[in-house]
Amino acid sequence: MNDTFRIGFIGAGPVTQAIHLPALSTLGERWQIAKVMDVDADVATKVASRCAAIATTHAASIIADDDIDVVAICSPNAFHAEQTIACCKAGKRAVLCEKPLAITREEAAAVAEAAAESGTRVMVGTMHAYDPGFRAGLAEWTQQRQRVTHVKSSIFLPPNAAFVGLATESLTPGGPPPVAPGQPSPEQQRAALKQTILGLAIHHIPLVRTFFPQCGKVLSARRLPPLGYSLLMHDGERSAELLGFMPGQWPTSWTFEVSGAGGELAIEFPPSYVLAGSGRATVRNPDSSRTFEFEINGYQAQWLQLHEALCARKPLSIPLSSAIDDLLFALELADRAAAVMEIEQ
Incomplete structure (x- = not known):
């Protein structure tokens, strides 16, 4: 073969x-x-x-x-x-x-x-869902049977070109599209928030849904121009906070955190455009702390798993049904956030 x-x-x-x-x-x-x-x-x-x-x-x-x-x-x-x-x-x-x-x-x-x-x-x-660091941290957290009380996703990135230039000689240089003059209408603001959720927040939706399976109630939603969001959700048992913004002149900060009464799972991911290994996942509780980090990143892990699945003729570890549930979660979140978002005057 x-x-x-x-x-x-x-x-x-x-x-x-x-x-x-x-x-x-x-x-x-x-x-x-x-x-x-x-x-x-x-x-x-x-x-x-x-x-x-x-x-x-x-x-x-x-x-x-x-x-x-x-x-x-x-x-x-x-x-x-x-x-x-x-x-x-x-x-x-x-x-x-x-x-x-x-x-x-x-x-x-x-x-x-x-x-x-x-x-x-x-x-x-969804590279972070396959990231070996995240997978190892998730396994450790699951083994400890921690009850989740809060989930936080933070994505703060400089312009993509800052990382693309480190990885390759780009043939399609350029920054974000120019911002149209004038204040956007409420409808345009809502549409922009939805697009940002599907374009930026969606990177962590599979991780969020692992610990916060239902979209729940969106308590607050703000659009952060030119490309950003601030969302707070609650499902009756736990809360979730999703923050994202780009581009800015700052070091990358791409983190995901889960906390409970007895401990914390914290992951720091490297920029996607740089082959810098996996995320660094740390599981802490009052008695111990364990850290997981690997040489390959989430994209390499994805391609390796796809190759293995084709060779062995077996299903993927994240089936299409789960990926679609992630997408439906993101679409529901986008709709609910747009419905309650603060409109800029």
Whole structure:
């Protein structure tokens, strides 16, 4: 049996250039980059040349190619569900789709149906849910049977370009889109908050939902321009605080914390664009403290697990049903937050 699988990339932007390709380069001969697609022909050609792949400007060229086993979808969010479904219908062995998997509940249901009919394994790029440090810290916390009282996710990041430049010579430089002049309307503010939750907060939604399974009541919600949020939730037994903001001129701070009456689980994640190993997870209680840290990061762990699943013909550790539940949680959170958010005057 050939243990090398051929990958086609749809979208050759910074996530492909600075995260996936460097991560895959550390994993030996498990994967071969076969095709790289981008709507910008020059970007597609130059990125493909870095990994001896074929360049194309058409996603259909990758989806219809029977020699491609796995498709990595790194296109704009609006195309994720459509392209994942097309890959399933084309009989691909697996899809790794960047988050969010879809942007509506109807799209999520359609993805689930297509994957079930085709047998295609669909993995979502929620790298911190696969991070070995987080997984080890979670196992230790679970073994101690701690009762959760508070969950806190904090994502404070400088511009992505600050990290992309460390990982690769970017072919798509640029900062955030320009902010339109004038005060946005209430409807625009609510839409912006929803987009930020699906674009930034969603990185930690699988972690949040592990300890805070129901969205509960959103007690407060604020949009922090240009790209940020402050959310406080309560489900009757515990509270959750989600904070995020970018870009700013500060060191990265990407943390996740769980606390209870008898202890704490705290995780510090490195920037996604830098191969700096796993998150550093520490479980503390009154009698002891244990710390877990590993050489590989969440993206490397994802690709390793997907390879193992394909070789052994076994399910993924995070099934598509759980990934869709994460997405539905995020969509519900976005709706509830928008309904109660503080409108800027």
